Structures are given as structure tokens and as C-alpha cells.
Amino acid sequence: MLEKHEKRDVLYKYRGKTCLNCELPLEKSDHFCPNCGQKNSTRKLNFSDFIVEFFSGLFSYDSRLQRTLRVLLFKPGQISKDYINGKRMRYANPFRFYLSASIIFFLIAGISESFEGVNLQEQDENFQNEVAKIQQDTLLQSELNEIPALKQNNIKLDSLIKSIPSKRKETEESYKDVYLSQTELDSTNYINRNATKFTIFYRYYKASNEISPEAAMTELQYEKTKWNYWLYEKSIKFNLIYNNPKIFADYFISKLPFIIFFYLPVFALFIWLLYLRRSFNYMEHLVFAFHVQTTLFVLYIIGYSIDYILNSDWGIALANTVFIFYLYKSMRNFYGQGRVKTVLKFVLLNIIFFTLAIIAAIIALIVSFSIF
Incomplete structure (x- = not known):
């Protein structure tokens, strides 16, 4: 009886006695494992099996997805x-x-x-203006450096400008206005201490553009702890976010x-x-x-x-x-x-x-x- 069945249904000769996935004993009549659900087949994987399994799984998922969306929205x-x-x-x-x-x-x-398009234009406008301004300043500086009086005395315009007090820098908030020594910081509570340090770090970075936490702690005469390094790095990122909130x-x-x-x-x-x-x-x-x-x-x-x-x-x-x-x-x-x-x-x-x-x-x- 079994031989006749095998001639009619060639799949039966690939039915195993145990599940290849969980090793549960199976009967020849078991098409799938009742324990893990894997198909009861000992046949080696070929390309047609792979395609059939792929599309059956895909359509099964789509069917479940469509049913989920339909019931979710309308019921x-x-x-x-x-x-x-x-x-x-x-x-x-x-x-x-x-x-x-x-x-x-x-x-x-x-x-x-x-x-x-409007949003992109608004986002890029400030950036393009800054680039144009930098290009103009660079061109102007290169032209002014060619002035005979400056060129003869080997004076660079940028060094001359640095020697002139800037009203903008005078009006900017300096870290020195809120600076406290390590001893003074230790005498305050935890929240005020870290809030003050963050303000000092933020202003110090704006003034110096120093990206090394270790160098900043040396200059500010603060303890070189991991917490201070982390807080200084966050002050740098806060400056980045403040200028580029997007x-x-x-x-x-x-x-x-x-x-x-x-x-x-x-x-x-x-x-x-x-x-x-x-x-x-x-x-x-x-x-x-x-x-x-x-x-x-x-x-x-x-x-x-x-x-x-x-x-x-x-x-x-x-x-x-x-x-x-x-x-x-x-x-x-x-x-x-x-x-x-x-x-x-x-x-x-x-x-x-x-x-x-x-x-x-x-x-x-x-x-x-x-x-x-």
C-alpha cells in the first residue's frame, strides 16, 4: 500500500522519521512537524524550492498585513x-x-x-551668505596685503587687525565674567557647580575654539576628570546645536x-x-x-x-x-x-x-x- 502511494505521490519518499529542526519523531503522514512547524522533507534544497518558499512567505505576510490594516482602520x-x-x-x-x-x-x-523647495532655499541662504562673506574677506585681505607700505615693512593685515581692540569682542560675554576657581566651585552645591562649569566651558570654547578638553582644563586650571572632559565636549556640541539647530x-x-x-x-x-x-x-x-x-x-x-x-x-x-x-x-x-x-x-x-x-x-x- 505504501509503495503504491509513493508512486502516486513522490513527496512521500522525502518524508523523514524525525524532524530535522527539533528532532521530534514523525510519521510518514506528517506533512509538517507538530512541534516547530517545519516542513517534513529530507530533500536537498534546490532553486525551485527557494523561489516557492520565498513567494509563499511574501504573499502570506502581505495577506496578514492587509488584514491587519483593514481591521485596524475600519473596525x-x-x-x-x-x-x-x-x-x-x-x-x-x-x-x-x-x-x-x-x-x-x-x-x-x-x-x-x-x-x-522654499524650505531648502531658506536653510541654504544663511550658509551661502556666510560663504560669500568669507570669500569677500579673503579677497579683500589679499588685496590689502599688496599695499606698498604694508608690503615694504613686511606687515600682514591679519596681524595688524589682531593688534586693534575689537568692539565686538569687548561686548561679547567672556568666560572670565563668570569664572570660578576649582576651590570656589567645590564650595557650591552639585547643580550650581555643574551649571557654572558648563557656562564657563561654553564661553571659553567660543572665545578660544579649543577642542581638546585636556588643554582646556589645563588653561582653566580645573581637575582633569572624565566628567569635566564630558561636560566640556557637551559645551562644544551645544555651541554646534545653537548655531545649527536643525x-x-x-x-x-x-x-x-x-x-x-x-x-x-x-x-x-x-x-x-x-x-x-x-x-x-x-x-x-x-x-x-x-x-x-x-x-x-x-x-x-x-x-x-x-x-x-x-x-x-x-x-x-x-x-x-x-x-x-x-x-x-x-x-x-x-x-x-x-x-x-x-x-x-x-x-x-x-x-x-x-x-x-x-x-x-x-x-x-x-x-x-x-x-x-
Whole structure:
């Protein structure tokens, strides 16, 4: 009987007695391993198998992605309810799907801002002016150096200018105005001590352009500690950010998907406290929070795309309006409470969200600057 079956179905001769992945004993009738899900086949990998497996996995993912997006957008709260009730294979993982949606959103937002001609012109205008000014100064200096009286006495214009007191330098704030010795700094508290040192370092760098922390500590007669070196380096970067704020803005925006990823678990904790009497545990609230935030990113992706294609500014406004209604419907469907309770908790939840967002933004800015 088995021989006849092998002649009709050649695949049976490649069925193994054990799973090649987890070594679980298998029967000839087992098409897949019941333990790990790997296909029961001892046949060597060939090109056709690779192509079939690649496209089957691709279409399977696309099918799950389409279903996730459809339910997420048009059935508020349903995908979270299905997921916590065990219907998980039909949907994309909420945490990975959040990261994918957030990264795509920030990429689209960055592209739409970068390709606006007016913005690029405004960003480059100051830089071009500075370059032109430097070129003019260099040309003027080279011409003035050819003045016979200066050339005869071997006097360079730049050395002559340096010997003349500059009114601009006199009006600039000097580090000497706030300078304190190491002993004086040690007598102050921790916050004032480091704030004063940062101000001194910042002003000293502006005056000297000294990039070596060790040389700066020697000149300022401060202790050569790792903390002082780090603080001096941050004062240099603060000067860079102060003159070029877009550099830090781009850096901070690139980290926002991961900042929000760690912010949402804190927000889910407050949702759990708000629905403490309900039968949901913390992880179920967290899944709901990630699905809602993912929806916001998807709506923003659509809104930004509309604004970019139509050169309008109503796409994001429409996305915000839709999201307000979407959040209310999600809370109503997922938690199953009445309209009055849902509206009250909706308002309270938004107050909590924006309060936590401000605190998280401040902390994120401090941390981002620390590692910048």
C-alpha cells in the first residue's frame, strides 16, 4: 500500500522519521512537524524550492498585513479584542507593526519636509551668505596685503587687525565674567557647580575654539576628570546645536519611534489604573495602546502623502480629526462601557497622554543631548 502511494505521490519518499529542526519523531503522514512547524522533507534544497518558499512567505505576510490594516482602520478596537482573545496568527505582531509604521511615517515626514523647495532655499541662504562673506574677506585681505607700505615693512593685515581692540569682542560675554576657581566651585552645591562649569566651558570654547578638553582644563586650571572632559565636549556640541539647530532636530526626530516605543508602556500603566475595575491585565492594555498609536501613524502617513501629492495642508488636520473619533470608538468597542463613562475616560486619558508626553519629551531631549 505504501509503495503504491509513493508512486502516486513522490513527496512521500522525502518524508523523514524525525524532524530535522527539533528532532521530534514523525510519521510518514506528517506533512509538517507538530512541534516547530517545519516542513517534513529530507530533500536537498534546490532553486525551485527557494523561489516557492520565498513567494509563499511574501504573499502570506502581505495577506496578514492587509488584514491587519483593514481591521485596524475600519473596525476600531476590534483588532485588540481579537488579539487578546487568542486570534493572533491572522494579524501582524502589534509591537513589530508599530515600529514598522512609525519608521515609515518619520521617513515620509522627513522626505516631505526635505523636498519643499522654499524650505531648502531658506536653510541654504544663511550658509551661502556666510560663504560669500568669507570669500569677500579673503579677497579683500589679499588685496590689502599688496599695499606698498604694508608690503615694504613686511606687515600682514591679519596681524595688524589682531593688534586693534575689537568692539565686538569687548561686548561679547567672556568666560572670565563668570569664572570660578576649582576651590570656589567645590564650595557650591552639585547643580550650581555643574551649571557654572558648563557656562564657563561654553564661553571659553567660543572665545578660544579649543577642542581638546585636556588643554582646556589645563588653561582653566580645573581637575582633569572624565566628567569635566564630558561636560566640556557637551559645551562644544551645544555651541554646534545653537548655531545649527536643525542638526539636533534631525537627530532627535530619528530617535522618536524608539522613544515613543518606551513611552507607551508607561502610558499603558495609566490606562490600567483608569480601568482598574475591569478584567483586563496590563499586557492587554499595552496591546491596545500600541494598536491605537500605530493607527495614528498610519493616519499620519496617509495625511502626509495627501499633503505632499496635492500640495495642501489639510491632510494632517483631517488625520487628527479622524483619530479623535477613532480613539473614542476604540475605547468604546474594546472596553465595552457606556457612552458617558467612555467620554469621561476619553477626556481624562487625553489629559494624561499630553502630560506624560511633555514629561517624556523633556526627558528624551536631555537623554538625546547626553548621547549626541
